Amino acid sequence: MEVSVTVNGERRSADVEPRTLLVHFLRETLGLTGTNVGCDTSSCGACTIHVNGESAKSCTMFAVQADGAEITTIEGLASEDGELHPMQQAFMDCHGLQCGYCTPGMVMAATSLVAENPGGLDEAGVREGLEGNLCRCTGYHNIVKAVLSVGGAA
Amino acid sequence: MTAVEDPITTTAIGTPMKRREDPKLLAGEGKYVDDIHVVGQLWMGMVRSPLAHARITSIDTSAAEAAEGVHSVLTGPQLQEMGLWLAPLPCAWPVTEDMVNPPHYPTAIDEVHHVGEIVAVVLADSRYGAADAAEQVIVDYEPLDAVASIAAARDGSATAHSEHETNKAFHWPLVPDPDALEAAFANPAHHVKANFVQQRLIPAAMEPRGVLAVPSPMGGDVTLYSATQVPHILKVMIAATTGIPESKIRVVAPAVGGGFGAKLNINPDEILAVTLANRLGRAVRWTESRSEAAFSTHQGRGQLQTIELAADADGKLQGVRVHIDADMGAYMMLITPGVPLLGSFLYTGVYDVPAFGFTCDGYFTNLTPTDAYRGAGRPEASYAIERAMDILAAQVGIGPDEIRRRNYLAGGEYFENLEVPSTLVFDSGHYGPNLDRALELADYDGLRAEQARRRAAGESKQLGIGMVTYVEICGLAPSRALGGLSYGAGGWEHATVRLLPTGKAEVVSGSTPHGQGHETTWSQIVADKLGIPPEDVTVLHSDTAISPLGLDTYGSRSLAVGGVAIAAACDKVVEKAKQIAAHQMEASADDLEFAGGMFSVSGSPDQAMPIQAIAFGAFTAHNLPDGMEPNLQEQVTFDPTNFVFPFGTHVCAVEIDEDTGAVELLSYVAVDDCGNQINPMIVEGQVHGGIVQGVAQALFEEACYDEDGNLTNPSMMDYLVPSAADVPSMVTDYTVTPSTSNPLGVKGAGEAGTISSAAAVMNAVVDALSPYGVVDMDMPATPQRVWRTINEAKGGQA
Numbered sequence: 001m002e003v004s005v006t007v008n009g010e011r012r013s014a015d016v017e018p019r020t021l022l023v024h025f026l027r028e029t030l031g032l033t034g035t036n037v038g039c040d041t042s043s044c045g046a047c048t049i050h051v052n053g054e055s056a057k058s059c060t061m062f063a064v065q066a067d068g069a070e071i072t073t074i075e076g077l078a079s080e081d082g083e084l085h086p087m088q089q090a091f092m093d094c095h096g097l098q099c100g101y102c103t104p105g106m107v108m109a110a111t112s113l114v115a116e117n118p119g120g121l122d123e124a125g126v127r128e129g130l131e132g133n134l135c136r137c138t139g140y141h142n143i144v145k146a147v148l149s150v151g152g153a154a
Numbered sequence: 155m156t157a158v159e160d161p162i163t164t165t166a167i168g169t170p171m172k173r174r175e176d177p178k179l180l181a182g183e184g185k186y187v188d189d190i191h192v193v194g195q196l197w198m199g200m201v202r203s204p205l206a207h208a209r210i211t212s213i214d215t216s217a218a219e220a221a222e223g224v225h226s227v228l229t230g231p232q233l234q235e236m237g238l239w240l241a242p243l244p245c246a247w248p249v250t251e252d253m254v255n256p257p258h259y260p261t262a263i264d265e266v267h268h269v270g271e272i273v274a275v276v277l278a279d280s281r282y283g284a285a286d287a288a289e290q291v292i293v294d295y296e297p298l299d300a301v302a303s304i305a306a307a308r309d310g311s312a313t314a315h316s317e318h319e320t321n322k323a324f325h326w327p328l329v330p331d332p333d334a335l336e337a338a339f340a341n342p343a344h345h346v347k348a349n350f351v352q353q354r355l356i357p358a359a360m361e362p363r364g365v366l367a368v369p370s371p372m373g374g375d376v377t378l379y380s381a382t383q384v385p386h387i388l389k390v391m392i393a394a395t396t397g398i399p400e401s402k403i404r405v406v407a408p409a410v411g412g413g414f415g416a417k418l419n420i421n422p423d424e425i426l427a428v429t430l431a432n433r434l435g436r437a438v439r440w441t442e443s444r445s446e447a448a449f450s451t452h453q454g455r456g457q458l459q460t461i462e463l464a465a466d467a468d469g470k471l472q473g474v475r476v477h478i479d480a481d482m483g484a485y486m487m488l489i490t491p492g493v494p495l496l497g498s499f500l501y502t503g504v505y506d507v508p509a510f511g512f513t514c515d516g517y518f519t520n521l522t523p524t525d526a527y528r529g530a531g532r533p534e535a536s537y538a539i540e541r542a543m544d545i546l547a548a549q550v551g552i553g554p555d556e557i558r559r560r561n562y563l564a565g566g567e568y569f570e571n572l573e574v575p576s577t578l579v580f581d582s583g584h585y586g587p588n589l590d591r592a593l594e595l596a597d598y599d600g601l602r603a604e605q606a607r608r609r610a611a612g613e614s615k616q617l618g619i620g621m622v623t624y625v626e627i628c629g630l631a632p633s634r635a636l637g638g639l640s641y642g643a644g645g646w647e648h649a650t651v652r653l654l655p656t657g658k659a660e661v662v663s664g665s666t667p668h669g670q671g672h673e674t675t676w677s678q679i680v681a682d683k684l685g686i687p688p689e690d691v692t693v694l695h696s697d698t699a700i701s702p703l704g705l706d707t708y709g710s711r712s713l714a715v716g717g718v719a720i721a722a723a724c725d726k727v728v729e730k731a732k733q734i735a736a737h738q739m740e741a742s743a744d745d746l747e748f749a750g751g752m753f754s755v756s757g758s759p760d761q762a763m764p765i766q767a768i769a770f771g772a773f774t775a776h777n778l779p780d781g782m783e784p785n786l787q788e789q790v791t792f793d794p795t796n797f798v799f800p801f802g803t804h805v806c807a808v809e810i811d812e813d814t815g816a817v818e819l820l821s822y823v824a825v826d827d828c829g830n831q832i833n834p835m836i837v838e839g840q841v842h843g844g845i846v847q848g849v850a851q852a853l854f855e856e857a858c859y860d861e862d863g864n865l866t867n868p869s870m871m872d873y874l875v876p877s878a879a880d881v882p883s884m885v886t887d888y889t890v891t892p893s894t895s896n897p898l899g900v901k902g903a904g905e906a907g908t909i910s911s912a913a914a915v916m917n918a919v920v921d922a923l924s925p926y927g928v929v930d931m932d933m934p935a936t937p938q939r940v941w942r943t944i945n946e947a948k949g950g951q952a
Contacts, residue, residue, distance in 0.1 A: 017282065024281065033189035034182015036411070038360045039444035043870035046360060074182035088180040092172055095839045099669030100179030101360040101411025107180065127878040134870070136360050136412050137669050138839060139846035139907075140878040 003063045007032065008076025016063050023047045025063035026073060034074040034104050038134070045133030048105035048112075049073050055112035057105075057132070074104035077111070087111045087150050096146035098137035109133045110147045120153030166678040166688050170835035173674045174689075175667075184409035187364040187381045188441045195366070196225055198427065198440035199284030201274035201291045202449060203266035206302065206520035206863025207314065208295035210264055213274055218290040223283040225434075227291060229274040230261035238429035240397045243420055243485075246387075246642035247492035253324040254518070256315050258485035260422035266295070267314060267484035268520050269864055270449020272422055277430065277438065300520040300863035304458050304481045307517035314484060314518040323482050323516035324491060328498050330577055331509060338473025338509040342464035346546045351932045352457040352534045354481065354857040355850075356448055356868075357527045358875050359668075361411020363451050364441030365423050367431035375402040376432050380424055383413040383668055384706040387643065389698050391420045391488075396429055403428075407696040410668035414847070415526030416451050417668065418708045419488045423450065448868035453857055454527020456481030457494065461501065461538040464509075469550035471561050473509035476501045476538065480516050483523035490525045491516050495639060496627070496709075497531030499576040503539040504585050504625045504801060505561040510575035520863040526708060528847050529905045532626050533912060540622045540913035544920065545929060554621050554917065555593060562586060562623070570894050578627065580799045581895045585623055588825055588889045592621070592803035595885055596823040601807050609925055614812050617820075618922025621805045624910040628902040629714030629798035629895060644793065647711070648703035649719035651680060651727050652787035655773035657766025659684055659691045661723075664704015665716035666696045670904065671836045672712060676720055678832050679898075683724030684765055685751025703791065710800070710902030713832065718896040719792035726788035731768040734786075737779045738771060739763060798893045800901040802826035804845070804910045808918040815941025817853055817919060822884045824910070829893040829901040837903045838886050844907020845884060850876050851908075852915035853934050923947070 004013040007030060014029045026032045026049070035058060038046030047058040050072040077085040084092065087107050097103040113129040114121065121129065126147045127140070135143060178184060215227040228236075242257040261272045274291050278284040299312035307314065307321035314321055329335060339345070366379040376398065382388055385405040393400035410417065423440050431438040442450045457480045464473040480494040498512045529536075547557035559566055563574065566586025573579045593599075598619070605617040630636075631645030650662040661680050665672055677691035694700045707716075728748055735753035736743035745756050754762035768786065771777060775784030806822040824841055831837050854874040858866045867873045892899030912933065919935045920928060926947035931939065 019282070027189070028191075028281070032182070033185070036186070036361070037188070038362070039870040041444065041869045041871040044360065044444070044875075074180075078181050084177065084180060091180055092176040095173065095835050097176060097179055098671070098839055098843065099360065099412040100175070100184045100409065101186065103179055104182045123883065131877045131879040134360065134875050134877055136358060136414065136847070136875065137843045139842035139844075139884065140881060141842040141883050142839060144878060144883060 001064050003067050005066050005069050005071050007071045008073060018062065018064055020063045021059055022061040022063045022066050023058035026058060032073050032075055036101055036104060038102065043134065045109055046102050046105040048108045048133060050108060050112060055109050074108060077107065085111065090146040090149045094142045094146035094149060096138060096143040102133060102135040106130065106133045106135060106143060114147065114151030117151060121148065121151050122153055123148060166681040167832050171674055171678055171688065171833055173671045174677065175671055175673055186361055186409045186411055187366055187379050190366055190379055190408060192366065192368050192437040195437035195439050196277040196279065197281050197284035198438055199276040199278065199288035200272045201276065201288045201293065202270045203262065203273055204269060205266060205295050205297055206269050206300035207298040208266050209298060210262065210266065210273060211294045211296050214292040215274065218276055218287040221287050221290060223279045224287045225277040225279065227274060227276050227287065230263045233261050233275065234259065234263055236433065238433060239395050239425060241395050243422065243425065244391050244395060244488060245486035245490060247489045248640055249326050249491045249495060250324045253491060254318065255486045260425045265316060268522050270522060275426060301518065302520060302859050302861050302863040304479050304517055304519065307519050308479060314520045321518045323518055326495060326514045328576065329511035330575060332511065334509040335473055335475060335511040338464045339462065339475060342472055343467040344465040344469065344546060344549050346463040346542050346549060348461055348542050348545055348930060350459040350538055350541060352455040352459065352537065353933055354456040354524065355454040355527055355855050356857050356873055357414045357416035357451065357454055359412030359414055359416055362442045362444055362447050363417060363421065365427040366437060366439040367427035368437045369431040369435055371435040375404065376428055377404040377406060378424065378428050379406045379408055381410050381417055382407050383410065383417040383666055383708055385666055385696055385698055386664060386704040386706050388420060388424065392425065392428055395425055398432065404699045407666050413668045414528040415454065415530055415708060419452055419525055445869045448857070448865055449522055452487055452523050452525035454524060455534060456524045457534050459534065459538045461542045463542050463546050465546055469546060469552060469557050469560055471505055471507045474502050474507050474539070476512045478514045480514055481521065481524055482516050482518050483521045484518065485523045487523045487525045490523055492641060493524065493526055493531045495531065497535035499578050499627055500532055500535035500625065501539055502574060502576055503536065504563055504583065504623050506563050507575050521859060528844065528908045530709070532905065533848060533909045536622065536624045536909045537913040540624065541916060544917045548929065555589065558589060558623050559586065579796060581796055581893045582891050583625070583799065583801055584889065584891045585801060588801065588827055589623060589803045591887060591889060592805045592823055592825040595825065595887055596805035596821065598805060616810045616812060616922040616925070618808045618810060618918040619805070620914045620916065620918025620921055621803065622910045622914040622917065623801065623803045625799050625801040626906055626909045627797045627799060628710035628905060629794060630709030630711045631797060632795055633793050643705065645705065645715065646791050646793035647705055647716040647719045648789065648791045649716065649723045650787065650789040651720060651723040652785065653727060653765065653769035655770050657686065657690065657769050659686060660694060661691060661720055662694045662701045663716055663720060664701055664706065665712040666704065666706045668707065670707070670712060670840070671833065675713065675717065675832045675836060679717055679720050680724055683721055684727065685749065686765065710904040713900050714798045714893070714896055714902050715792060715794055717832065717900060718898055719790045721898055722790040722792055723788050726790065727786060730788065731765050731786060733779055733782065734768050734771055735763050738777055794895055796895040798829070798895045798901040800826065800828040800903065800906050802906060802910060804914040806914050806918050808915065808922055810919065810922045810940060812944050815937035815944065817935050817940060819849060819882055819915065822882060824884060824907065825887045825889060826903065826906055827889045827891050828903040828906065829891060830899040832900065840903040841886055841907045842884055844905060845911040846876060846881050848908040848911030849881055849915055851933055852912040854880065856934050
């Protein structure tokens, strides 16, 4: 089936098997390997992207379900001149990543969480908001610190 | 006071430098194995046994072979007949001469020994096609009785391997002085005997394991990309297992998404990918699914421990006696039998114990093999002694802090190069101030006051306070010590440091990072040693074509062995550069000083040359001392003479709701001592992550098996890896007691958190439940288990 999406501002189309997961479409058809796969039960969040402005686990959608959608992946977050997005920069400044595997999904989930909470987040809000994204390296301490530095309540 | 030769007074070392690894990982540019694709590649799919123990009676591959896009389907017997390998998968640690080690081939041949063992392999031209075809292979089995626990293995009414008469794999004793041990336990004032269960854990690095083998049929060589911690060891072992000449094998560990020990093995998939790619002349790839990983990657822990303490009336330890039964799983993998031994030396912890004895029996079961998982034997040891010390404190009637103070080595004062009863020599320690600092940060007195208030008020939410002072053995390892333990390799590490013509440095390290930030840390060492900016240092690693010598990353060894090698190689570079500088400045090398990257003549500060100019001079070779080779490159292979022994005190508080059994970790304070630190930010990150992995064992995680050997929670839906919502922020601080084992004075930090936190949390849980008369409970302390424990205890009182 033909699937057309706008990914990181660019129109992309391809013919795929109907059962193709969105994450495999992004990674293997479109070559956007920044989005990772960490589980097979929608538990870990490594594959989190933005679909029409909201965070979604791309292993839980078929590519055909995203037909016509606006998608942002981790590759589309930094500005075109190479400056990191404030959330990416916060992860770097706070040492919010180690192996980096959960990081793209974690950053995408975090940017979405902050956007959904314009009034600002407290620590409990960040921890609950990121419950669907697992990290095995950091113990979450510095991830939470990073997200609060961007989207914490004043 | 210490043997540190080179006091750390410079600028990059010791600073929390941001990681150079981060921008590309943050931008999604990290290339993990599953991100690397080769035209013409075949996707491998595994047909795995659904039974823990069974005889294979037939395999029908016809439907799979007929499926579209399927290249071939190969059964275990067919693969064996193809002669792809010379030997079974290796076990590098035969702990005793008579250790039982059943052959472990990449695929089962006639009998399967655990759920998930590979019985056939499918090769197809797509990911989904390989998965579909694997489903279409029909295997008939004749079920055999499964050995699904250590208890069943001990019982022995069924054996995990049909050809065995018993499940016992080995008996390993470490009893330095049996008479002294017997005397200590003859009539002690206090005798503690406790049994602990170290449940099996699934390591669950966020990146599943995967492989891509790329052959070069005409050249005869093969490149294996693998999500591994150990590319160098893997290369040697592929050669030994398959007969492919080592010189024809290149192993690359690209970006690797965490390891925690689970990626330090030699796995069936790695051997299958390499040999099939070579035989077929096509690239072969495979990535485990998360649910598959519970079977295709080894698990951790799996021990039943009995620990006995003998103490005098004041609680002063007289002896420690330990026996453990360790679950090997179905096969001996790379260091499966050695894991309990890594812990054996630490069952006396940080304490002055006159007599010590340890025995371990290894048992086969029909479960996924066990092997190293963060801490590997040492969290188990730390758990046993630190839980037992709390039980002893209760018996003696003193607090957990006081029982520790009374027993610390050297009375809690500073010591160095101290021999302990397990025959090791601890490099350095200073436990008293470390405990003081942890108690202060945790507001220990305040916590105790709040606990007393809640108890007096009869509140339903009980407060528990737990503490641990741990010591770990790491910096693996002095090669001779490993030889003495029958390990099949050394423990050295290699480094090459070179200055390029433009004055930039390249460092080649045999350490293989998978999240630890080696590139940043190594650049800090090199920058200070050579007097150049850290950004002028490039770190090369993890590819045997670029870094041919190395022993990789595990056992918190990278800095204490690999980092020390780098520092020593830098010293040699400076020494050679000094000879060139002296020659070019027409001065005596003895009159030259080197500071801040500049060679200058003593007393003539205007006569100076930067090391970058020397590098260019070494490149042009126009004016070098007679006979000097025209390069500025040196290498060092460092073999430590002793291990390193980081330590620390962790104090935590839990709240237990007696109505629901829910345990909430309220606060966690860690005061670690890993000697000198190169990058404190990275150290802190390691501590955080380690702590949460131990907390996970205490409160959340367990690989659960039914009596037939089925894993009932293989997916992340069922196996509870904690999320951000399950743990609190932590408070960390440090004392600094430099190691005497290496000139940098560094220890290790990668496993420390995990070695301490499970015991700290369980000490807190038991402390919270102590008013009900609870003296111990098993991990994980799930709400159900806690609720039952409370209710049974209450019933017992009624």
